[in-house]
Amino acid sequence: MSDAPARVPARSPSNPRSALLNAMQVGLPAIALLVMLAIIFSIRPAAMSYFGFHLLFKLSVPLVFAALAQMMVIMLGDIDLSNGAFVGLITCITALYLGDAPAIAALCYLVLIAAYAGLGLLIHARQLPSIIVTLGMSFIWLGIAVILLPAPGGSAPAWLAAFMSWQPPLMPLSIWLAALAALAGHLVISRSSYGVVLRGAGGNPRAVQRAGWSVVGIRVAVYAAAGLLACLAGLTLTGLTTSGDANVAPAYTLLGVGAVILGGGAFTGGVVSPVGTVVGALTLSLAGSLLSFLQVPPTWQIGAQGVILFLVLAGRVLLSERAR
Amino acid sequence: MMNDPTSPKRDAAETVNADGLLIEVRDVRKHYDAVHALGGVDFHLKPGEVVGLVGHNGAGKSTLMNVLAGTIERSSGSFRLGGREIGAWSAASAQQAGLRCIFQELSLCANLTSAENTRIVHRSLRGLGWRRRARQVIGPVLDEIFPGHGIDLDRKVADLPIGERQMVEIARAFTQTSIKLRAVILDEPTSALGHEATEQLLAHIRRAAGRGIACILITHRLNEILAVCDRTVVMVDGKVVAERPTAGLSRAALVELMGSIERPRERTAGKVASVQAPVIRHAGRDTTDLTIDVGKGEVIGFAGLDGHGQRERLRAMFYASRRQREALPGAYVAGDRGSEGVFSLWSIADNLTIRSLNALTRGGMISGAAARKLAETWSNRLNVKAPSIDTPILSLSGGNQQKVLFARALSSDAEVIFLDDPMRGVDVGTKQEVYRLIRAEAENGRAFVWYTTELEELTNCERIYVFREGRAVTRLEGEAIETGRILQASFGGDHV
Numbered sequence: 001m002s003d004a005p006a007r008v009p010a011r012s013p014s015n016p017r018s019a020l021l022n023a024m025q026v027g028l029p030a031i032a033l034l035v036m037l038a039i040i041f042s043i044r045p046a047a048m049s050y051f052g053f054h055l056l057f058k059l060s061v062p063l064v065f066a067a068l069a070q071m072m073v074i075m076l077g078d079i080d081l082s083n084g085a086f087v088g089l090i091t092c093i094t095a096l097y098l099g100d101a102p103a104i105a106a107l108c109y110l111v112l113i114a115a116y117a118g119l120g121l122l123i124h125a126r127q128l129p130s131i132i133v134t135l136g137m138s139f140i141w142l143g144i145a146v147i148l149l150p151a152p153g154g155s156a157p158a159w160l161a162a163f164m165s166w167q168p169p170l171m172p173l174s175i176w177l178a179a180l181a182a183l184a185g186h187l188v189i190s191r192s193s194y195g196v197v198l199r200g201a202g203g204n205p206r207a208v209q210r211a212g213w214s215v216v217g218i219r220v221a222v223y224a225a226a227g228l229l230a231c232l233a234g235l236t237l238t239g240l241t242t243s244g245d246a247n248v249a250p251a252y253t254l255l256g257v258g259a260v261i262l263g264g265g266a267f268t269g270g271v272v273s274p275v276g277t278v279v280g281a282l283t284l285s286l287a288g289s290l291l292s293f294l295q296v297p298p299t300w301q302i303g304a305q306g307v308i309l310f311l312v313l314a315g316r317v318l319l320s321e322r323a324r
Numbered sequence: 325m326m327n328d329p330t331s332p333k334r335d336a337a338e339t340v341n342a343d344g345l346l347i348e349v350r351d352v353r354k355h356y357d358a359v360h361a362l363g364g365v366d367f368h369l370k371p372g373e374v375v376g377l378v379g380h381n382g383a384g385k386s387t388l389m390n391v392l393a394g395t396i397e398r399s400s401g402s403f404r405l406g407g408r409e410i411g412a413w414s415a416a417s418a419q420q421a422g423l424r425c426i427f428q429e430l431s432l433c434a435n436l437t438s439a440e441n442t443r444i445v446h447r448s449l450r451g452l453g454w455r456r457r458a459r460q461v462i463g464p465v466l467d468e469i470f471p472g473h474g475i476d477l478d479r480k481v482a483d484l485p486i487g488e489r490q491m492v493e494i495a496r497a498f499t500q501t502s503i504k505l506r507a508v509i510l511d512e513p514t515s516a517l518g519h520e521a522t523e524q525l526l527a528h529i530r531r532a533a534g535r536g537i538a539c540i541l542i543t544h545r546l547n548e549i550l551a552v553c554d555r556t557v558v559m560v561d562g563k564v565v566a567e568r569p570t571a572g573l574s575r576a577a578l579v580e581l582m583g584s585i586e587r588p589r590e591r592t593a594g595k596v597a598s599v600q601a602p603v604i605r606h607a608g609r610d611t612t613d614l615t616i617d618v619g620k621g622e623v624i625g626f627a628g629l630d631g632h633g634q635r636e637r638l639r640a641m642f643y644a645s646r647r648q649r650e651a652l653p654g655a656y657v658a659g660d661r662g663s664e665g666v667f668s669l670w671s672i673a674d675n676l677t678i679r680s681l682n683a684l685t686r687g688g689m690i691s692g693a694a695a696r697k698l699a700e701t702w703s704n705r706l707n708v709k710a711p712s713i714d715t716p717i718l719s720l721s722g723g724n725q726q727k728v729l730f731a732r733a734l735s736s737d738a739e740v741i742f743l744d745d746p747m748r749g750v751d752v753g754t755k756q757e758v759y760r761l762i763r764a765e766a767e768n769g770r771a772f773v774w775y776t777t778e779l780e781e782l783t784n785c786e787r788i789y790v791f792r793e794g795r796a797v798t799r800l801e802g803e804a805i806e807t808g809r810i811l812q813a814s815f816g817g818d819h820v
Binding site: 191192193194196197199200202203204206207208209210211212213214268269270271 | 393395414415416417418419420425427431432433434435436440441443444445447449450451454455
């Protein structure tokens with residue numbers, strides 16, 4: 001492009017083919033989502049309505065938030081294996097206290113978010129692998145939840161249940177929330193000048209440290225944000241199920257990881273996409289419904305869901321290799 | 325063609341620095357437990373001054389620079405900045421004071437674009453439109469230092485070749501927003517740059533000095549020091565041993581100050597071994613791409629500007645030699661130690677013997693005794709400076725790590741050894757040791773295929789191939805190997 005042909009190495013600039021492959025890589029979860037919707041609508045055209053979307057995506061709201069929480073941690077190159085157990089604990093606290101003693105519930109949330117921030121500090125200060133710390137924490141969260149609520153029970157405050165069944169104009173609540181979460185995440189993580197520092201801290205913490213930022217502070221803040229998002233996941237889940245259950249959401253941990261990776265994230269840290277993560281979470285939560293529509297027997301559904309996850313993730317890996 | 329950056333601007337710089345010292349450190353020490361990385365260093369820097377810092381690897385140059393940049397805390401000693409005494413010092417306060425550092429290993433975030441990386445060092449680049457402003461900050465500086473660089477500022481750094489990454493990192497250090505830039509520390513900045521980019525950088529250092537920006541240049545390429553610096557500081561074993569104005573200083577004198585003696589340029593090309601049939605014949609991609617012949621006991625050099633296909637050809641030859649069953653065993657010495665050389669969590673012994681596991685196997689198991697013996701022998705032969713062969717490899721200095729990688733290849737059964745610019749950022753003493761070893765091994769019949777970005781190293785070769793735009797375009801042999809011809813071939817005939 002410049003007038004220095006002698007120096008510019010012989011290297012093809014971004015050719016259109018690889019640009020297309022790159023775009024497809026980003027769009028893959030969206031394509032998978034659309035394909036699934038197309039199959040569902042071809043089987044049951046009536047689902048193509050406000051109410052149909054409402055039913056299909058109702059249960060995706062907590063997963064969207066849980067996946068975003070996981071995304072924050074993966075952004076730093078860590079992983080959070082306690083995410084699902086934590087969401088379970090939040091449902092127990094919500095069902096027990098939020099209706100009758102909101103102050104106690106709020107205090108619990110704050111303490112738990114602070115605990116998440118503390119985990120970030122511990123992992124950073126002691127250079128512990130996050131996979132071990134959070135694996136241990138998952139049992140601690142589960143233990144606390146079982147002590148609080150030995151059997152599923154309690155009840156969600158009426159306003160929370162009412163909010164989750166609210167039917168706003170234009171689109172169902174689940175789509176609104178997903179769109180808002182994706183937009184907020186995109187602005188903060190992908191576009192803002194502070195999001196750059198956060199992603200930089202995931203990609204090359206030393207470089208960010210040397211530029212004068214506090215990587216400890218970043219880790220603590222990101223873990224606290226992950227705790228907050230997981231709290232939102234627990235709250236919305238309680239609103240949907242209207243009760244607390246310590247064991248309601250263990251699958252969220254790995255579904256969240258799947259959504260992040262599906263949405264273009266990488267375990268190496270620093271490479272995440274909030275929009276992709278949200279679309280990934282919608283895709284994964286729709287996979288279950290798709291199998292019901294295809295009349296796959298319930299005993300086969302979990303296995304078949306795994307196959308879908310595998311196919312979509314493998315597709316993404318294949319595309320990213322081609323784009324190279 | 326190679327514009328001389330030294331001459332006209334030197335006087336301009338010296339008039340600026342009348343008003344006292346920018347940085348003054350006295351008796352600075354740094355120790356890690358019993359190890360003294362810095363043993364009482366005095367150092368000062370005037371505004372607009374260019375100081376060269378030379379010394380062996382492990383002499384404490386990088387430690388001193390890290391202390392100045394706030395990334396390593398000094399154990400004791402005084403530090404005055406602009407006449408003001410500094411107590412605790414951190415990377416953030418160094419940034420605030422307008423002190424920048426280009427570290428030896430690249431410190432860009434590879435997952436971000438060049439513009440985003442600029443934002444990381446400039447706190448004022450925030451709010452609406454920060455991305456556009458970041459591009460406007462880094463773009464002109466990049467254009468000024470490396471005209472015609474052709475780097476897309478919105479491309480991820482991970483997708484840029486290493487030379488361009490280094491250009492971005494250098495340009496980023498010279499950018500300025502709300503904080504006035506006062507000094508830039510450059511630690512081995514030219515290790516991944518080609519010849520032209522290096523010249524452009526040196527010229528820019530003089531330009532910056534003219535504007536009052538002081539520079540500290542750490543490099544093993546002594547001609548760069550001589551070309552651009554006002555003053556040269558020599559460090560040995562964590563202490564400053566000499567300080568001289570660069571004017572009138574010769575290369576030999578500088579090397580002597582460092583304690584290693586520069587050997588007269590000797591050629592090994594005298595032996596006419598290339599009569600015999602080549603053991604490797606690697607055909608080029610087309611008729612303009614030369615076939616590369618490697619004979620037993622030959623040292624073949626790959627020259628040309630960095631990033632013109634030498635590394636790719638080297639790898640292609642290595643893989644080709646592995647695929648043929650009857651071919652000679654080969655070994656590859658990587659230049660990019662961190663990412664493709666060392667196993668960072670392993671000891672010296674484990675790193676050294678990995679290439680020879682087949683030879684060390686006794687009845688399906690690796691013989692620990694044989695492995696230790698091999699590691700012991702070769703780490704002694706290469707004079708690796710370490711307490712024991714069980715020391716973790718990352719605790720060694722860069723030069724010693726590279727020696728271990730050499731030992732890995734040399735201790736193996738390889739008959740052909742491929743060297744991928746292995747001397748990048750290695751001190752002069754270590755280089756001389758390794759050159760001697762390469763020659764000795766070549767006498768024993770081993771062949772070397774050696775890609776290097778340092779012209780001087782090519783004098784060790786019997787035959788060189790100069791690369792240009794992905795092809796081996798020129799073949800030079802024996803006495804024909806000289807700097808002028810190599811440059812002429814690298815830039816293309818019409819360019820001189």
